[in-house]
Amino acid sequence: xxxxxxxSITKKYGNTTVIDKLDLEVKSGEFVTLLGPSGCGKxxxxxxxxxxxxxxxxxxxxGGKNYNNTPPQKRRIAMVFQSYALFPHMSVMxxxxxxxxxxxxxxxxxxxxxxxxxxxxxxxxxxxxxxxxISGGQRQRVALARALVLDPDVLLLDEPLxxxxxxxxxxxxxxxKRVHRHVGKTIIYVTHNQVxxxxxxxxIALLNAGRIEQYDKPKLIYDFPxxxxxxxxxxxxxxxxxxxxxxxxxxxxxxxxxxxxxxLDRERTEKxxxxxxxxxxxxxxxxxIYFIEHLAQRRHTDTHIAxxxxxxxxxxxxxxxxGRCGDGPIVRFIMTREExxxxxxxxxxxxxxxxxxxxxxxTRLNIFRENGTI
Amino acid sequence: MISSFFCNSIEWIKKAWPLIPAAxxxxxxxxxxxxxxxxxSFSDQNIDLPSIHQYTQLFSDNSFRQAxxxxxxxxxxxxxxxxxxxxxxxxxxxxxFFLRGLIRSIFLIPLxxxxxxxxxxxxxxxxxxGGHINHLLTxxxxxxxxxxxxxxNWRGSALFAMGxxxxxxxxxxxxxxxxxxxxxxxxxxxxxxxxxxxxxASFRKRILNIMLPLMLxxxxxxxxxxxxxxxKEFIFPYILAGRYRLLGTLIDFYYYSVGNSHKAAxxxxxxxxxxxxxxVMLFKTLELMQKAIYKR
Amino acid sequence: MLFSKQLPIAYNKRFLWAVGIIxxxxxxxxxxxxxxxxxISDIGSINTGGEPIPLWPYNPTLQSYIYLFxxxxxxxxxxxxxxxxxxxxxxxxxxxxxxxxxxGRYHIPGRKLVLLGIISVRLFPDIVSVxxxxxxxxxxxxxxxxxxxxxxxxxxxxxxxxFIGIGAFESIPLDLEQQAWVMGANRYQTFMKxxxxxxxxxxxxxxxxxxxxxxxEFIFAYYIVFGRQELFTLTxxxxxxxxxxxxxxxxxISVCLSVPVVIFSFMVQRYMIAGISTGSVK
Numbered sequence: 001x002x003x004x005x006x007x008s009i010t011k012k013y014g015n016t017t018v019i020d021k022l023d024l025e026v027k028s029g030e031f032v033t034l035l036g037p038s039g040c041g042k043x044x045x046x047x048x049x050x051x052x053x054x055x056x057x058x059x060x061x062x063g064g065k066n067y068n069n070t071p072p073q074k075r076r077i078a079m080v081f082q083s084y085a086l087f088p089h090m091s092v093m094x095x096x097x098x099x100x101x102x103x104x105x106x107x108x109x110x111x112x113x114x115x116x117x118x119x120x121x122x123x124x125x126x127x128x129x130x131x132x133x134i135s136g137g138q139r140q141r142v143a144l145a146r147a148l149v150l151d152p153d154v155l156l157l158d159e160p161l162x163x164x165x166x167x168x169x170x171x172x173x174x175x176x177k178r179v180h181r182h183v184g185k186t187i188i189y190v191t192h193n194q195v196x197x198x199x200x201x202x203x204i205a206l207l208n209a210g211r212i213e214q215y216d217k218p219k220l221i222y223d224f225p226x227x228x229x230x231x232x233x234x235x236x237x238x239x240x241x242x243x244x245x246x247x248x249x250x251x252x253x254x255x256x257x258x259x260x261x262x263x264l265d266r267e268r269t270e271k272x273x274x275x276x277x278x279x280x281x282x283x284x285x286x287x288x289i290y291f292i293e294h295l296a297q298r299r300h301t302d303t304h305i306a307x308x309x310x311x312x313x314x315x316x317x318x319x320x321x322x323g324r325c326g327d328g329p330i331v332r333f334i335m336t337r338e339e340x341x342x343x344x345x346x347x348x349x350x351x352x353x354x355x356x357x358x359x360x361x362x363t364r365l366n367i368f369r370e371n372g373t374i
Numbered sequence: 375m376i377s378s379f380f381c382n383s384i385e386w387i388k389k390a391w392p393l394i395p396a397a398x399x400x401x402x403x404x405x406x407x408x409x410x411x412x413x414x415s416f417s418d419q420n421i422d423l424p425s426i427h428q429y430t431q432l433f434s435d436n437s438f439r440q441a442x443x444x445x446x447x448x449x450x451x452x453x454x455x456x457x458x459x460x461x462x463x464x465x466x467x468x469x470x471f472f473l474r475g476l477i478r479s480i481f482l483i484p485l486x487x488x489x490x491x492x493x494x495x496x497x498x499x500x501x502x503x504g505g506h507i508n509h510l511l512t513x514x515x516x517x518x519x520x521x522x523x524x525x526x527n528w529r530g531s532a533l534f535a536m537g538x539x540x541x542x543x544x545x546x547x548x549x550x551x552x553x554x555x556x557x558x559x560x561x562x563x564x565x566x567x568x569x570x571x572x573x574x575a576s577f578r579k580r581i582l583n584i585m586l587p588l589m590l591x592x593x594x595x596x597x598x599x600x601x602x603x604x605x606k607e608f609i610f611p612y613i614l615a616g617r618y619r620l621l622g623t624l625i626d627f628y629y630y631s632v633g634n635s636h637k638a639a640x641x642x643x644x645x646x647x648x649x650x651x652x653x654v655m656l657f658k659t660l661e662l663m664q665k666a667i668y669k670r
Numbered sequence: 671m672l673f674s675k676q677l678p679i680a681y682n683k684r685f686l687w688a689v690g691i692i693x694x695x696x697x698x699x700x701x702x703x704x705x706x707x708x709x710i711s712d713i714g715s716i717n718t719g720g721e722p723i724p725l726w727p728y729n730p731t732l733q734s735y736i737y738l739f740x741x742x743x744x745x746x747x748x749x750x751x752x753x754x755x756x757x758x759x760x761x762x763x764x765x766x767x768x769x770x771x772x773x774g775r776y777h778i779p780g781r782k783l784v785l786l787g788i789i790s791v792r793l794f795p796d797i798v799s800v801x802x803x804x805x806x807x808x809x810x811x812x813x814x815x816x817x818x819x820x821x822x823x824x825x826x827x828x829x830x831x832x833f834i835g836i837g838a839f840e841s842i843p844l845d846l847e848q849q850a851w852v853m854g855a856n857r858y859q860t861f862m863k864x865x866x867x868x869x870x871x872x873x874x875x876x877x878x879x880x881x882x883x884x885x886x887e888f889i890f891a892y893y894i895v896f897g898r899q900e901l902f903t904l905t906x907x908x909x910x911x912x913x914x915x916x917x918x919x920x921x922x923i924s925v926c927l928s929v930p931v932v933i934f935s936f937m938v939q940r941y942m943i944a945g946i947s948t949g950s951v952k
Contacts, residue, residue: 410802514722
């Protein structure tokens, strides 16, 4: 086990910069996810850590040792590829012990490792099957077992669940969490699926265009997106954005927006006094807009907005409602199914002032810092 | 500049060294072939100096002119013939039917039979005065009508000897054209035909206006490859045409029978030149055709 | 799916199409039948004294085959063919497979140029290259030796070995190789334990193809052996006796020459087709 440090890593293919002066520190035993849209450089970064891509600029440290020029064979890492890359001509067991055989491990060590990893990943009875004879979920577990027996310092996982169907993915996520708790390895996990990232990782590095936009605990990324990109990428259904202007009056401070005046919570209201008149981009998650029948139930930080329903999407246990405020922008929000909503209906909903995010439209950064200061 | 080239080649060798033996082998032989062809054809038994003596002599040589003429004719007739037979077979296979796999395998048989064997078989069939073909055409197998009153000495006549050689060549190589054309046919979206049908295009129109233009790349490939094959043909005329020679058999004649390797090399050089020129010409023509068709 | 599409033809054209199929099958199988017929003909069915040659021999007999397979010389000829073909396979595989590995798996600079060179070797006329190569062998003492024939046949076979090999190696996902590296296998171990086992079907096809190519090759063998009887391969033997031997014997030798080729060709049909299409992609 070891920590992993990347120092101003840069990767260029010709004139295109894939990764741009990237810094990242992963603590020993931590589960970190590299999350981002396709083409953001997350897989390239993982492959650089594995040694499958060269590092021309910047430095890679694993356990304090520089690994820049170490070939993949000599790195104490293991990797699970997106395709699992199980050797099709070897049985499950031969696949698992391939790495041990290569490193000339003693038979009793191989046996011992097998007796540890096979039950851990529920592979009993599959040892003699060929990869094409087992299911997708089993293949994924074999690939993981094959990586674990090598006892790597760092375990790299490249979208290992993307080939599984939705139901299997749920169990696989639980499995992975359990395995991580059990072995306590440093894990770098690459995915474009925010649910996987949010549920499994201890920290998420959100990548965009070769840069880290935010590196935080999952909850913090959701509650406090550092940039417009973070707010857009995390959360489903996607966040609503409206243009607004900070408005400071004696009893009436908040944000004046296209959909109406929005109040903030008291702490933040006090902090925006100096920013009166500043144009902002206001992000409101669909989950922060709600419908209540009695005005009395609202909190004092809530603001009501009026809209006309345009579309209702059934999500099963709840509905996604798409509404429009007058001639203004579209607003999406979530409603429980208790209330039947039909298009054309005019309704009043409330925006939770504690949960709206203000961004500088030019720098695309959150106006507040993490600790709430400006 | 030079040092960077040097560094690059070291990098290249580090990466690609397993390629080197094969590359050396192939280029080595290519160089040997080239050097020997040049030194042989530009010299004579008596004269060592570079001279075009061989070539000037060749062009005044009747048998060379005849062979060149024969080869041009062989190529001009044989190439379209192979295209047509290949297309015929490909169209037959472009249908889903019971036993298609088997029929396709049968159509590939000529390719699997050694050319020498095919030539030998034709040698037997077109025998004189006996032989199946003579017996067939003189009415030996009723009800097949008699076309000839006398058996023909096939291999003894220039026209027929060339004809049989061509027959053998086309028979043996038609599966190659068939495979290329079939691959071309299969890459056409069949919905295009359906679409044309709904627009009221007749069968002939569908073939002319949809299939042919889309098949042009595969047809071009067949024509280019087959032309080269026709120019360099040796085995069929060697077995079947005796003293009526193509360029290929003329090389053999000069080398083996006359014992003049210089002359043989000169003919060989001319053959390579002919192949190059005809390929370039054909390529240009096909390019123009393609442009014309797509513009229309 | 290569053969799942079809040209919709009208129902009334079906008849024409069926006639076409029958004609084509006859055109292909007719000569094959005649060859086999000749090989089992008795001498009376060939020298008929002016009577039409029967379409089925009067007294079908295996005497030609029996004659061949009791002839020591014929065994020697077959053995020569085998030795030459086998050595050609070994030699061209040993230098061709590593080259195919590099070309199939790495985008090295100059890859296109190398491929073009290989295709041009394939398209170069045999009858042209045989003259300089024979002269070269005369000067180097390889003339009239098996080694010379093997070297020449390897030259012909290498482009095929490399092209079929490239196909075999290209079809192996890069992930598998990189996975092996990450698991600690060096390049040699990866090649031997991962790539080779997976490429075996394709490489076997290349080997069979090479064997057949050498087995029925005539021009180079003819020029390099140059009349030295004890080195005759099957094709040279057949050519050598074409004026002297009776037709049923010629046919029997032809069948012996063809049978392994036909059988193995169908075993490697898939790769042969791939090879033809690869060669056709410029």
